[in-house]
Each structure stands twice: as C-alpha cells, then as structure tokens.
Amino acid sequence: MERIDRARLEAMLMDPDVPDAAIRPYLQLDPLETSAFEPAVVPNTARVAFAATEAAMALSSLNGIARWRRQQRYARKIRGWTGLKVVAEGDSWFQYPFLIDDVIDHLFDRWAIYCVSAAGDLLQDMARQEEVTVAVLSEKPDVLLLSGGGNDVLGGGALQKYLLRHDPALDAAGHVGPAFDGILNGTIGIYADLIERSLAAGAKRVVCHSYDYVIATGGRWLGRPMLAQGITDPHLQREILKVLIDRFHEALVGMAAGFGTRVSIADCRGRVPDSAWFDELHPTSQGFAFPARVILGAVEGMTESVFLAMPEMPVTERPLPAGEPDAAGQLLDADEEALIEEIGRRQAVLEITPEARDTLALDLPVAGTEAVRLPFRELGQTIVARLERELYTLVCTQEGAPERETLRASLSLPQSGLVGVLTTALIGLGCPPFLAPLVAAVIVKRGIAPVWEETCRLWADRLDQPAEPAPVGG
Template structure:
C-alpha cells in the first residue's frame, strides 16, 4: 500500500531521474477540471500527499515542468554514457508529453533511441514555431530524426470544436459538417508546419522529419468531443464518430500533401487504426494504445536507417545564423578611414582623410556608382575581369570528406589549402580529406591528398583551417595571395564567390553581390551560396581575396552571407607566430608570401584579434555589442575607498574592454566608484552608476552605459520585502547580512522602431564560509529570493535577472530553491558540470558566482552557451594580483525583434 508522503518528499522523488514515473504517478491524479484538450494537467492526491500549504495550481505547474526536465536529464545521461545510436529531437503535445500518468509515444520509444524532448502538454504548433526551441535544439543536439506532434489543440482546444462544425441538420452527411473555420485552422496549422520544416531542412538537409495526424478519436459524451457536438444538436454517437473521423482524415491528408513537398526528408507516420479500443479518454490512448502508436514510428525509423546501430551525429553541410561570428561594428573613425582608402584606390582621386560623416556617405555613393558603367545599370567590366577570375577559380577545389563536402582553395604557395574549421576541424579529418581540383563542367578532375603532418593550423573562433599539401601537380596553379590589408572592400561594392555548392561541379556567383556590412572580423554580403559553399573564397572585383565564406541565413525574406575577413585571419596567424615558442617553419613560409601590411595595426591586427598581449592567442575574452543588451555581474573584490589609482585604472581598462550595457558590481565603496567613473571617462567611456550602501565596506553598485541604459534602484520593491531581508535561520543567523540591490534596468534598442529591453536586476552578495550556519543562511536566502522573484513578476510584469557572488557551488542542494524553481533557470548549471571557475584565487578555486533568469528572458547565445564566464585571468597579466580574484559573468539579452538593419547609414 502506498504510504503518505509530504509534497517536499514527492518533489525530491521527481528530481531524482532514477525514480520511475510509475512510482511518481501513484501520488498524482488527473486535474480534469483545469485540463485543456491536448493539455492534461495533474495534481497531487490529497490522501497520499501532504501539500504543506502549497496551492494546487503551483504544484501542477511544477509537475508539468519537471516532467520535461526529467526527460532531458535522462537524455543527457544517455549521451554522456557514450550513446552511439540514433539521436532524436521531439516536440509535441500530450501524445508526446503526457505528464507521469501515462506512458506516451516518447516514453515508449525512449529505450530504443536517445530522445531530447521539447514536448509540453498543450503546445500549439504556433507556440512551437514562436519559441524557436526547435531550431536551437537541433543545432545543439545534432539529431538524425526530428519528431513532431501537434495540431490537435489548435483545432479542438478551449472549446473550439463547437466553432469548427456546423449544427445538426437532418440528412447532412458527416463529410459536410466541418465548416470553413475548421478549414482555415487546418490551413494555418499546415503553414506553421511548413515553416518549421523549411527552416530545419535549409540548415540540416540530411535531417529526417516525422509528423503524424493522430488516430480516430472516440466521442464519449465528454467535454472535448461528445458534449460540444451534442450542444450543436449532433447527439447520435455514430454520427459524432464519423464527423471526428472526417476531421482526422482531412488532417492526415493535409500532412501527406505537405510531406510530398519535402521528398525524402518528411514522412507522415500513419497512426490511423493503431490505437483500436485502447483509449484512456476521448483524445488520448492508454498505455497499450500509445505503445501501438509508437510501433508505427519505430517501423518508419527502421525503414530509414535499417539495422545500423552506430551513427555519426547529423551536422549541417553549411552553418546558418548560429555560426555568426561575434564581430564588432567598426568605430566611426575607422570606418571613415576604410571608405577613404577604398575611394582613393577605386576612384583614383586624391582624397584627404575626412572627419565628416556626410563626406563619407558621398564617397560610398561614388564607389557604388563606380560599378554602374552605363546609366540604367548595365554591368560592363573589362575583359581582364574574366582572365583574372579564371586564374583565381582554377585554385579552388572541392574538399571531399566521408561525411560530405565543402570548398577550399590554394593560398600563398601551392603547399597550403584553406577551408573552414567546420569543414576540417582537426588533423584526423584532414588525413581523410581529398582535395579535388578541376571538378567542373567538361573537365577531368585532379585528386590530391592533404598533408596535415607537414602543416596544420585551425581556429574555431574565426572558422578557418589551413592544411598542408605537397603534390608537384599543383605547381601549375596560381595560388591566391593572402592580404593583410583590411581595406579591400567596403559597403556598396560587389563581391564574387567561386564555390562547390552541395558538392556540385565548380560554380561562380559574379559581381551582382552587394556588400551589406563590414565589421572588424567579418563582412556580410548578399550572394547565391548553398550548403557545400563553406570554405569558398570571396573576392572583390579586382579579384583580391576579401573573405573566407563560412555561413549564411535567411531572415524575414532577406538572405545574408557572412565571410571571415582575410585581414582578421592573417592577424591571427601573425599573433600565432609570435606566441609559438620557436615559430612554425611552415607558418613563417606562409606569412612570407603576404605582399602588404596592415595600415590599421592595432585595430584589425594583433590587438584586435587576441587582446593586448601577443603572448596569448586563443584567449577567452568578450566585448559587448550594440545588437544586444549586454549584462554582467562581477565581484571586483575589496574595491574600497583605500585602493590605489593603479588598481582603479586596471579595473577601468577591463570594464572599458568588456563594453557592457549594465554590470552589477559586488564589494565596492562610493569613493572608489567615483574614481572608477573618472577613469572610464578618461578612456572615452560614458559610464555612470547607482549605489546601495549595505553593512560594512562591501557595498553593491550597478555600473551602466548612460548612452544606452537607464538604471533606477527600486525602493518600492526593496521596501515591500523589508521583512524578508531581516529573516533569520533557526539559529538566529541573518539570511541577508547584505541586503540585495534591486533595480529596474532598461536598455535602449539599436533601431528607432525597436523595443527596449527592460527587466528587474537583483544583485546579490551572500554570506561566505562553508560552515553549516552559513549554508543554512544561503539556503534560506534562496527560498526567500524565489518568493521575491515570483512577487516581482506578478506585480511588475517584467523578466528578472539575478546574479552576483552567491558564495556557493552547485554540487549540493543549498541553492536548490532557486535552481529547481520551474520558471527560473540557473545559467551556470552546465558550467558547474564542466568544472568551470569564477573564483580564481590561489585557494578554493570554484564556481560560486551565478546568474539565474526567469523563463521569459530572451537571450542570445555567447559561443554557443547561454552565459559566459569571462576568464580574464587568462588574458590580463597579473589579473588576480592587480584586479580581482573573481572573473565576470555575462549574458546577452536580445534587444529587438526586428532583424539587423545591415544597410543603415552610418553603420559599417
């Protein structure tokens, strides 16, 4: 007999992913009174669970959120255990995510595959598209198959069935009952499916997608089917069953038609007649019914992949926007210099350097018109354009790999081939690769092996690889020169791409390809590329090598391609030569072929790529961007009024480089902050701060860029919770020896039409030490903060970002009230699992600084993660001695919904 337990004990069982769902289900009941059509809710069984005073709706939210989280944790454990079978990402409604009480389709399939589940009971297909979870999950998990279940709630949820069918009319056949509203809803659902499939397959053309249209649900005088139809006068149960079957048939037929638009990629799995009599209610199968439906999916998957048991993860042939390099806009003066330089070279007119934005725009217009030789836009070019282009194109090759192909080209001499890091990531891949020259229409190709043992250099950050090759047959080709000069192209010019799209024979996209934007490390352009174009050379109209093509994406109908600037790659190579102990002979040989030098040394050159020191090359660093709201937290550590001017200036240099919109600072005092602001202003920065005086000399402050950001300490919120800050543990210890700073932060958008990012920042510095009393303090503080955040979100209707020095690691349950709250996310959880550090002092090095956000915070990834721990101790000399024994944590919040305005005047 099941013994009564407390709600806390039940939650502990749920958090333990080894506790079977069936054991948890024994303590739960269906909450049918609050369930929607395909959104079943569960609640505790009051006879078996003491709810400890928690309201039932809070419990229901917890159970549904944790059902999804348990699956994801089980998936992660399976992957970390060395899983080599099929990987699947699933998204869907209650057929794929029925919390605890039933073993749904995904539960039935989980033992056979590694399934990363995004499903949530009640999801609308429009929600699935809007949340953008699907594309992010496929990018991160690289599955072989994507499963989706949805549409039922869009058609039937919230009593909508009554509006989707005609009222009863004697003699009306079942097929005529679904009305125009049903047809419109079905069309909308298919449109959303089409958008999801198109986006996935554009980036992952090898992905297999499986959808389904349910089985013939059975009206049973219940709230979803039987009663709505009875209210319309349709009371005959047999007629009800035929009407439902008609709607299910139409849905399945629409999915079949949609799948035909994506031959070989999308399959509609037929679950019709799979469930039979095994129904749990009007809409959901029972465990046996779900098992039979799962067999349909299992059969289709088997037909696609056969009996193979080990698989390589599916990877995109060419990355999309997620691979966009974290590049910075050029400073206005640097951009004017670039335009001046290009104007002098292209227009052959002596132009003095200009400080005037209007003159810069005139030069840009002249450059653009330079390429229109005849009024009306006819593109006449000298015949030499073709001759030089043919020579450059000859050095371009297809890079063949066991898992696909990309593009590469000879550089410097006939001994080096360049491509992307995501094409050839390491020496092992290079050994398996073959460079295929002359693979073009009407020619016989020439195969060449690569020689990574002779030379190999790569950078994931700049997405390039250079690998050696040593075949005498290549001596007849003219390699493409590397250029250190960054002034090879500007906005308004044209570029040309030579490529092997999708592995096809060599193709070119010539001249009518506008440069949209120039940044410090990348150039954006509009041209025709496809997967397989990765690693292509990008040329200007003089056939100078401008960039290495590496990514492309479509956003709101606008196609943008990104290439890594050759000047940035060369700067990296120069820095690498400085950093290597004896210098690589091959690298010296390659750099000796570069015919020019950088006129912007220090911006485009070594300092712009690797930081101030040429002794560190691959260094973790960070700079804020106008495209985002850049938010950080940092314990500067004893930044008090007695510190030296040298340390103030060192901290100012770090903060100026980080270039954040707002930074929560811990362990500061007012006079030191005033001196910091003066030092930042001397560096040309526009920072100000808001300050909270707490006990002792370890006060709190929010530093912010006054040009982009407004910060106001919220006395209203802080006073509303005054009693919370005075809370004490059972031994009488104060939970908050230093009360939190709570501020309203608003970061302006980067466009006139965009909406600002507004949120509530909670800045924390919890009590240190590892004794039981201190841990009890932090545990109580975490419980209180969870309640405070809930109140803030309820009253202020704003997202919440909490961060600072919590003086606690995540390898215990001290902070579990925060880390386990279903609507909060601890962004440092994955970093803790990877043994990352934020406290970098000589002793007790650990991750004790954290960021927790509410689930409505919209973030942009930083190097593929949701938060960045900026290990400045690796890039700043004597950082722990001269600056701090903690390093900053930063996040990027999306500052607008509109796409980047890459053609804005005044922006490079």
C-alpha cells in the same frame, strides 16, 4: 498505499532514477486547469500530506518537472551513445506528464531522445518559441519527430467554430462547415514553416504523424460540442471525427510531399483499440504503444508486418477512471442512491423550469434534501428503469439499427467512456441532456459487460425481460 509528505514527493520528483510509474500514484489531473491537449498534473492530496502552511500550488510546475526529468535521462544516456539520436517536439502525445506512458516513453529506451515537447502547445507556440530549432542546432539529431496540430483543429473549442447544426439530410462530411478549411490550412502552413526552419537548422530527416480516430464520449472536447449542435447519434459522431482526422492526415501528406524524401508521415489512423482510450483525445499507456510502433516503423524503415510483430513494451497502467478530467469519473464515484435521488430531483425541476431540459450539466453536484428523499428517489428509480428498458430494446432486440452496432462496439470502453457513450444514446432516445449523464452513470455502475450478449443478459435479469437476445446480423 502509504501516505507520504511533500518532502518525500519532491525528493522522488528530483531524482531521474525514480521511474514515473513510482511517482504516478501520488499525482492526479487537475479537473479545473486541464484542457484539450494540455493535461495539468497536481499532487493527489489524498496521498500526499501538506503542512498547514504549505500549498499544493507550490508544485504546480509538475509538467515542467516531467520534461526536466526526461532531459536529465537523455543527458546521461547520450554519453558514448552510438545509436540513433532524436529530437522530439510536440504536444501531449509526446509529453503527457507522469500519468500516462506517451509515445516518447515507449520509444525512449530504443533511441536517445532529446524531448522539448510540452503538453498543450499549439503549432504556433512551437514555431514562436524556437526551441526545436535550437535543439536541432545543438544536438544535431539523425531524426526530428514532430507531433502537433491536434490542439489546433480539435482542442480549445475548435469544433464549435466549424461544426454545423445537425441536419438529417447531411452525411458526416456535410456537417463540417467551411470554417474548417481555414483552420486546417493555417495549421498546415505553420507546420510547413516549422519544418522548413528545422531543415535549415540541420535536421536530416523529419517524421510527423497523423492522429488516430478519436472517440467522443460525452466529454468537454468532442462530445459536448457535438451535442450542442444536436449531433447525438454516436455512429454519426464517429463518422464526423473520422472525416476530420482523414482530412488532417491528407493535408499532412500533401504538405510533406513538397519536401521530398526528407519528410515523412507516420499514419497512426485506425491503430488504437476502442478499449485503449484514456479520454477523448489520448490513448492509455498501453494504447500509446500502437502509434509508437507506427512512428518507429516510419523512422527505421520497417514494414508494417515487422513493427507490428515486435514484442510489447512493458508499461504500468494508471487505473481508470481515477483522475479523469471529465465529470464522468465524479458521477461514477457518487453513491448510486444519491444519483437516483438527484435524477428525481432534476425531473421535478424540469416540470417547473422546462428550459433546463437541454442543459448538459455533467458536472453539477449530486445532492439531495433529506426531507424529500423518498419521493425523489422513487421518481428517479422510475426514470432509470424506463430508460434502461429502452436501451435494452435498442441494443438487444432492434437488429440493423446503426446506433445499436455503435453501442455494442463501445461496451469494452473504460467505465468513464461508457458513461459518455450511453449519455449520447439516451439523448438520442429522447432523454433530456439535463438527466442523461446521471442515468448513464447509474446504468454503468449497475454493471456493463464487455460482450454485448452478456450485457443483454444482465439487463434482462434486472428488467425481467426474455433472457435470449436476438441473433447477430439480423
């Protein structure tokens, strides 16, 4: 792909007729500034040339530019428009700038949507800024779409406030501490207040949505807080997150009931395939099509069979894991030999500093010292071979183990997601968190097939194991 200069990028950004998909290759996520439901987008300096006197920070308002472009397209579309008019307010599920086609992108052609959403907004931000009230007063929409609460109950380190320390005697719900009730009740209270003000401003109908069952993949928002509490079993992690999403949905439904038929909830749970998640909190462009259809059905009164049967909306996917905010992408980009050497070096560190064992240092730099490369590399190779053999035993021969079924079901995830899933599995097998993400990255780089039987054959060839995995359902 050609490298462009800053002036060319700015011209593309300021022309609403240039589709986001054409701009997407020249942008990336900022791994330092990106947080839970607040993706921060910056120019990709590998594809955009800046003069010596220029700074990429001059384009740090790309999130705002994305919203401006959408509003410009709305202003042109609304002239003479006779179809459904919509105001949308929400978080990054409604406004993921440039890099992913979010819910509103999927619905924009069908309706005239005036979107005041901003990635990263908490519900209290939406209520305080009063943008939605002003938008309802000025645009007089047929429907108001609201997306919020995910950042309040899952983002910003929220899990660390209410998840309890792992206890094998507790089920998934038992690991959710009483502090969650306070966070959830506060969130729903702000939701109700925001809806009440919107209805008073003239909104005819309000449609909110629940979130889908997010997946912890060892990332900073879900995986690491769980690992910090000793919750390492991927199956238990998914069950806990399901409890949280279900309770959020139930609270939304209860709140909406107080407004009668004027407020409805689009149930987006269980819609996005495991392979269609971009990160721990956001689907991919194709993945967002599923909740978009559920919301479409709720707005237009369609039955599920009707909106699921609609033709797919064309979108342009962004390759993964390029631009991922988590360190998994950095590990996958690293040279395999350097990773193996680093594993050996870290094992040597553990022998001197055992307290480093429980450090989940996903984003430590991969580096080595040339003078001691061979001993570290040999040690690293030994560790990787041993742990890959243990994974093979778990996935390919231990029938009936719940964690085995979770691992098998996760093999179709993007590579960055696989690193997170294998990291938690390796920790469950006794691998120190200090080593686990690097070992997981090496195993993924060596090859993982979407179908577990094929993965077992790949591992069997490398490990000189029997080629035939155990039959399903044993």
